[in-house]
Amino acid sequence: MKIWSNMPELGAYLSTRKDIQHADLPSLPTIASMVRWVRGLSETDLLLVNTDATLTxxxxxxxxxxQAKLPLVSLDCLLGLPPTTAMARLATYLKKILLARVDHFLLPQRDTQGLERLFHLNGRTSYFPFKVNAWQALQSGDLTVVDEGYVIHAGRTMRDIRTFIEAMRITKLPTVLLYQDQDTGREHGTSWTLSALPENVVAVKHNGDPRSYQEYLARARVIVVAIESHVVTSAGISTILDGIGMGKCVVATDCPAVRGVFTDEIAVVPANDSTALGATVLKLFQDEHERDELAxxxxxxxGQFGGTERYLRDIVDFLSSRFGASASVSTVE
Known part of the structure; x- marks a missing residue:
């Protein structure tokens, strides 16, 4: 088996293996060029697309x-939102037709009811635990975890910033709202206005650098992940996992990323409920004993999620067991 993927780190991981080939998916500008490329592949090849819905x-x-029969696998892909307009409904219908060609979806969420309803995945899904992105830095001591006494809301995908701001207005706690530019937010389903922020909320524009992002989380006392109520994907999971990896108190609104994945490791409140969110954050912020127990x-x-090495190993193990593996290592640039 030869795995073609958009994951350079997977190629590096497989560089010492002698039973599986890996090659980087080429950058092909048109569907016509992609069709020609696919026609030249062997049926023993496998296509793996990480996160990129458009490429999938x-x-x-x-x-x-x-008319190619080689397997196509989607990994951690945010497929979309329930449509609210005629054009969005048409786009969802076309997506459903194309996604029928995907052999399997590896998803970091157990609750797939919304995705099944929208895209008729017909059971072609497996729960595939995500990773703690900061794991290596935490294990090596390269990332320092402290408590500087503030609440933080971070992340760009399908965040409910309005509910978070109203919750923090109630608590009056020192708060950091970490956000990226409006265009990036809209691209990832998040919109907001920073006018009339409460005095206790400081908005910090962030450039998206992963290490800087982790450092903001590592200095917070409570991490909040507020997700829009209509979301059907695993939005928010990476921030939640970084938070628990740091031993932080994480408060999330109810969403597919948490249902069936977490029990008592994080605090979960109803979506769109600023009163419940504010009360939970305030209690954890002030109650050191309860905060320490949750953390x-x-x-x-x-530890059950681990870091990148565990994630890559599980990807290879799944693909090998599901689709078979043979041949020798060959990484194509």
Whole structure:
């Protein structure tokens, strides 16, 4: 088996293996060029797309046109939101047709009801635990975890910033709202206005650098992940996992990223409920004993998720067991 993927780190991980080939997915500008490329592949090849919904759909379309039978696997892909307009409903219908070509979806969420309803995945899904992105830095001591006494809300995908701001207005606690530019937010389903912020909320524009992002989380007392109520994907999971990896108190609103994945490792409140969110954050911020108990359970759970090495190993193990593996290592640039 030869795995073609958009994950350079997977190629590096497989560089010492002698039973599986890896090659980087080429950058092909048109569907026509992609069809020609797919037609030249062997049926023992496998296409793996990490997170990129557009690339997944383009490869699905090319495979349908080329009548190619090689497996296509989607990993951690945020497929979309429930449509609210006629154009969005048409786009969802077309997505559903193309996604029927995907052989399997590896998702970091157990609750797939919304995705099944929208895209008719027909059971072609497996729960695939995500990783603690900060794991290596935490294990090596390269990332320092302290408590500087503030609440933070961070992340760019489908965040409910309005509810978070109203909750913090109630608590009056020192708060950092970490955000990226409006265009990036809209691209990832998040919108907000920074006018009339309460005095206790400081908005910090962030450049998206992963290490800087982790440092902001590592200095907070409580991490909040507020997700829009209509979301059907695993939005928020990476921030939650970084938080529990740091042994922090994490408060999340109810969403697919938490249902069935966490029990008592994080605090979960109803979506769109600023009163409940504010009350929970305030209690954890002020109650050191309860905060320490929650953080201890969180840190213990983080070990089950691990870091990048565990994640890559599980990817290879799944693909090998599901689709078979043979041949020798060959990484193509």
């Amino acid at each position: 759909l383009r490869l699905a379309a090319a495979s349908i046109i080329a 201890m359970r969180a840190h213990r759970a983080a």
